[in-house]
Amino acid sequence: MTLSRKHYVPVIKWKQGEQKALEALSPALKESIIPVIEIPPIDWDFENEVPKKTIDEHLQNFGDTLLRCWSQGAFIDLLYIDANERMMTGQHPLAYILREARSRKNPLIPITCSIYDSHYNTEVVSANVVDELGAAIRITEKDFDSLQLTIDNLLEAIQLNPDQVDLIVDYGYADPNHIIRTSFFITGLINSIPYLNKWRNLILCGTGFPKDLSGVRADTIGQIERSEWILWKRMMQGKTAIREPIFGDYGISNPVPFEGDPRVINMSANIRYTAEDKYIIFKGKITKRFGASQYHDLADQVVQHPEYSGRNFSEGDLYIYEVSQSNDGPGNATNWRKAGTNHHLTYVASELSTLFLP
Template identity: 25%
Template sequence: MISRDKYAPILKGKYGEFTALSKLDDEIKQNIIPIVDLLQFVPQVVKDPKKKEKTFDDYVNTIIKYFSDKWDKERLIYIDCYMTDDEGLLENGIHPAKHLINNLIEKEFNVLPVFNNVVSLEYKQSIKELTEKIGKGTGLRIYDITVERINNEIEESLSFLNLAPNQIDLIIDLRSLIDSDTQNKIEFVTDIFDNLRYLSRWRSVVLAGGNFPIDLTDLAPNEVHALERKAWSVWNGLINTAELERIPAFSDYAISHPKMSEFESDYPNASASIRYTHKENFYVYRGRGTRQRGFEQFYDISETLINSPHFYSIEHCKGCEFIYECGNDKTSTGNLMKWRWVGTAHHITVVVNQLRQFFRDLSA
């Protein structure tokens, strides 16, 4: 269950994001229910003839190890494998979602699958079988929706799963909001909630979305860019303007785009940039490509951030602590994976604290 006062970050199943989860303070972990998206497998070119090329099976087993190393078994976490739907079966003949979740269940992780409305029949059947095996319901993620279609999608999913609404955590995913007008999207979501079937009967209701760019190529280097946190704006707008029968839990994609960037690989020429969440905006402190200019750029970028009004404090979270040490002590530049966990851990901490304050004010 994802109660309305909990934050449900949708995170990519990558090392940086899992490390971010492991770096959170316990009081922050207690207030989040993560949803992990297993990414499409991208084969890497192996130049060393002595090294074996990694297979999709290797990739799935790596994700299992991330869970074992980075997440507490007793804490609830959801897994959605829709991006792997085109990969086919593993070498053992099992669907990757079933293999991954079965392994985690055997290791006694508190994990639930997510049923998705845009996947193959084979994938849906795998999730149904997992749901029946676990016996604790499932997440139901609906996107690519219109007000007219959402109830049809819901009825079809309930019928396939043979579950009642009180066994399901409904996740309404708006996906990327980059090109959306915030006010128009608030009105759209209000219309959805005014017409949503079984609103009071779902075990949980979650509203998700994100608007971080898929990459930073459109942002000029050596500048600080402010990007509205549209998912946060839409959720707040819905809560503050609509007469809701039920307040949905908040979810977003942290500092990532919903899709996997075509530039993502083990060795991208990403810029030395810090993605830093603030009250209403993301601030992107963007440098230049790390291949040409190196990681030493992070020293000056971090120093600029810690001397800006955007910086919270060294005590805010482990991410802010690393930023402060990088900009002040200049002992380590980190690498791209480290900066992903730094930004993600900071973002999660910001959102949890914002939700705490919101519900304190609501009950005052």
């Protein structure tokens, strides 16, 4: 699988909102998107101080859900699953997921990184024996000062050469206030990657989306720079990197999964809307106190905004329009994650398809 700079590699947290956002994409857009599917952590029961589910329950129906939502090929990463977890059968969770996907003729490319143990990497090796899809290596900030050693150890562990591996350079959160500094750092990092021109694909991934929206006041429309997009464009247009990376991001969320206690967290109604070089945040009040009906007004604010893409742009945009007209909604967190993510994926894929046209 060789990607071009018009391909898009979004990191998708495998929850219902993001799943449905993928499912609702147009067939044409799906051809240009290769998602990184992250299995989220098992929800925690804060009252009883135990996990809410077993690993079997957590991964139940994975294969069927994947087939329904995405059958175009994808990466898979178990970053947030404890290394000691095993299925009731004793099977490693990665082996289970890969088998579920394979049995539906929808094989996945496993991702490994420096924190995974030998049991995990053994499953990566086994997957390539069966599927012959190679693997991916994900390097993050903690690896940046020892790239050669980290990469050589991982290549040895998964028994592959760089030309059989997709290298994902994941720099995580990029503060929009430090774009120029980060741009120089990322360019230097890419240019120092071992075996730079031998990797099957080189993918650059990060985000400017913060951990929370506390920086946006209630009942206002705020903006957050899409630092990941600005950084990538600077690199591509300035031709500063020896090898051009494929673009990846985290959609409309931060890399760190939200794990707060819902009993004490006061979430505000908000719509996250991607536009040129920025995320526009339409923020209401605390939903526990003021209810979900405020989404009708927030949706109307989106529709009236000059950077609204129009109801025919994506399924997410159509949903926003219908809620603004009170023909649907007001919706819940899952509905709005689906709408915002579906719009975002459509927007970015469309940007990439036209950015470098003559």
